[in-house]
Amino acid sequence: MDIIFYHPTFDTAYWLNALSAALPGARVREWKRGDKDHADYALVWHPPIEMLQGRDLKAVFALGAGVDSILSKLKAHPEMLPEHIPLFRLEDTGMGEQMQEYAVSQVLHWFRRFDDYQAFKLQAHWEPLADYQREDFTIGILGAGVLGSKVAEALAPWGFPLRCWSRSRKELPGVTSYAGVEELPDFLKETRVLINLLPNTAETAGIINGALLRQLPDQSYLINLARGVHVVEPDLLAALGSGKLKGAMLDVYSKEPLPPESPLWAHPRVAMTPHIAAVTRPAEAVDYIARTITQLEAGKPVSGQVDRQRGY
Ligand SMILES: NC(=O)C1=CN([C@@H]2O[C@H](COP(=O)(O)OP(=O)(O)OC[C@H]3O[C@@H](n4cnc5c(N)ncnc54)[C@H](O)[C@@H]3O)[C@@H](O)[C@H]2O)C=CC1
Ligand SMILES: O=C(O)C(=O)CO
Numbered sequence: 313m314d315i316i317f318y319h320p321t322f323d324t325a326y327w328l329n330a331l332s333a334a335l336p337g338a339r340v341r342e343w344k345r346g347d348k349d350h351a352d353y354a355l356v357w358h359p360p361i362e363m364l365q366g367r368d369l370k371a372v373f374a375l376g377a378g379v380d381s382i383l384s385k386l387k388a389h390p391e392m393l394p395e396h397i398p399l400f401r402l403e404d405t406g407m408g409e410q411m412q413e414y415a416v417s418q419v420l421h422w423f424r425r426f427d428d429y430q431a432f433k434l435q436a437h438w439e440p441l442a443d444y445q446r447e448d449f450t451i452g453i454l455g456a457g458v459l460g461s462k463v464a465e466a467l468a469p470w471g472f473p474l475r476c477w478s479r480s481r482k483e484l485p486g487v488t489s490y491a492g493v494e495e496l497p498d499f500l501k502e503t504r505v506l507i508n509l510l511p512n513t514a515e516t517a518g519i520i521n522g523a524l525l526r527q528l529p530d531q532s533y534l535i536n537l538a539r540g541v542h543v544v545e546p547d548l549l550a551a552l553g554s555g556k557l558k559g560a561m562l563d564v565y566s567k568e569p570l571p572p573e574s575p576l577w578a579h580p581r582v583a584m585t586p587h588i589a590a591v592t593r594p595a596e597a598v599d600y601i602a603r604t605i606t607q608l609e610a611g612k613p614v615s616g617q618v619d620r621q622r623g624y
Contacts, residue, residue, distance in 0.1 A: 313609070316343040316351040318359050319375055326594060327355070334602035353605060356382070361392045369393075371608060373601050374401045375592055377459065379618050380512035380539060386620070399618045405600045406593035408462030411509070411537060414589045415463045418561045419472070419505055422533050423449055427559050431580070446471050452503030454519070455510035455538065456482045456489065457624075459590070463507060463537075475499055500527035505535065511624030512539040522547035531558040537589045540565035545576065552581055563589040 315338055317327055324342045331340045341347075343354070343363050354364055357375040359382070364372065372393060374382055379401050386393055393399065421427065425441050432439060449472050453460045456476035461484055464474055468486040475488040477499040482489040490499035500506075506528060510516045520534070521544040534557060536543055545566055551557040561583045562576065568587055576582050600616070607614045618624065 313338045313353070313605075314349070314351045315340045315353045315355065315605075316347070316363070317341070317355045318343040318363055319355075319357045322357070322375070322592075322594070327598065330594060330598040331355075331602065334598050335605060338605075355601060358382075359392075361385070361389050365389075365392050369397050371398045371400060371605075373604070374399065374618070375597065377402050377404075377407055377590070378511060378539065379624065383618075383620065383623055395620065399620065400601075400604060400614075400616045401618050402592060402597055402600060403458050403616045404462065405596040407590035408459055410590035411459045411463050412466035414537060414563070414585075415507055415535060416466050416470070418535055418583075419449075419451060419467065420470070422505065422559060423472075427581070447473065449473070449504050450475065450502045451505045451507065452477065452499055453487075454506065454508045456484065456487075457509070457511075459537075460507075460509035463509060472505075473502075475503065496524075497527055500524065501529075503528055503532065505533045507535045508538045508542055510538050510542060512541055513623035515623075517541045518544055520544065520548070522550060525551040525556055528556060530555055532556065533558055534560040534562075536560070536562050536564055538564060540568065545574075549575060549579070552579065557581075559583070561585075563587055 315331060317324060317340060328340050328342060332338065351367060352370045353373065354369055355373045355375055356363065379399065423444055425444065428441055451467055451472045451474050453464055453476040456464065456478040460476060461482070464476055464484050464487045467474055474486055475490060476482060476484060477490045477496060479491065481491040490496065508520060510519065518541065520542050525547060548560060552560065559581045563585045564587050570576065576584065604614045604616060
């Protein structure tokens with residue numbers, strides 16, 4: 313079996329060695345321009361078109377959870393990967409735990425009013441504030457898939473009212489499930505902390521806009537862990553200005569790296585990280601890919617296949 317690998321920034325030598333160890337007998341090589349030799353599987357992130365085009369592959373593995381960039385490339389160049397070749401993505405492989413750490417730490421930061429105390433500290437101002445109550449701190453998760461449900465699981469023991477919104481109804485312990493556009497207003501009505509873990513699709517791009525934000529209670533909070541294009545940044549700034557939002561924690565932006573002139577940098581109630589909420593953990597990813605290839609070769613069922621029509 314031949315496997316080709318391409319990632320613009322990963323340590324390729326590590327991946328080639330780890331894949332070879334996990335799939336004894338497989339010939340694993342780094343794909344380089346001009347390589348048109350046979351391959352059964354391709355592991356990719358932001359692949360050049362010529363890497364995949366014209367190949368009779370058994371499957372392609374995206375080396376991340378989100379497949380929006382490869383699907384948008386496929387829209388412009390469908391010849392790059394014919395529909396009959398399955399595309400897989402990473403399901404969790406250690407990203408769930410990272411999302412849990414990020415969400416829990418930020419929710420507790422706001423719940424214990426550390427944002428207010430940080431602002432007081434900068435003014436040398438001493439003033440104990442009233443505690444927030446858990447019952448006023450409903451957490452709403454947009455997207456209840458692999459990562460959204462892991463985040464819900466980590467928040468559940470903290471006792472906050474929890475709800476999620478997804479395309480279809482979910483059964484998650486301790487979480488009220490809302491489904492479909494018709495239930496979005498009810499989901500938003502009491503959501504004090506909105507956590508976004510939706511995939512970027514034609515239906516979800518721009519979903520966190522002024523009309524959505526206006527449906528949240530006053531003094532709410534936003535954590536965007538998914539994609540920058542979900543948030544209409546001028547509407548976010550307006551909501552912070554009006555007091556609809558008290559704070560935002562952003563990991564992703566409409567343009568990355570975030571340009572120096574973005575007003576988000578200097579906003580006192582916007583906290584930011586540079587798209588690091590959950591990174592691909594190589595050992596876990598290799599384990600998942602090797603297991604999936606082994607099952608595919610044995611004709612057994614696998615999970616993680618992307619529905620190209622649905623867009624995630
Ligand atoms: N900031 C970061 O470092 C990272 C961000 N991500 C982002 O997180 C996203 C989510 O990842 P997973 O949980 O693995 O995806 P997933 O596919 O398992 O879950 C997606 C969820 O969104 C829901 N959904 C999709 N379209 C919808 C719609 N139109 N209306 C309502 N619900 C809808 C689905 O029902 C599902 O519950 C990825 O697509 C990626 O963009 C992923 C990894 C790291
Ligand atoms: O896996 C993804 O989709 C990411 O955004 C990784 O940073």
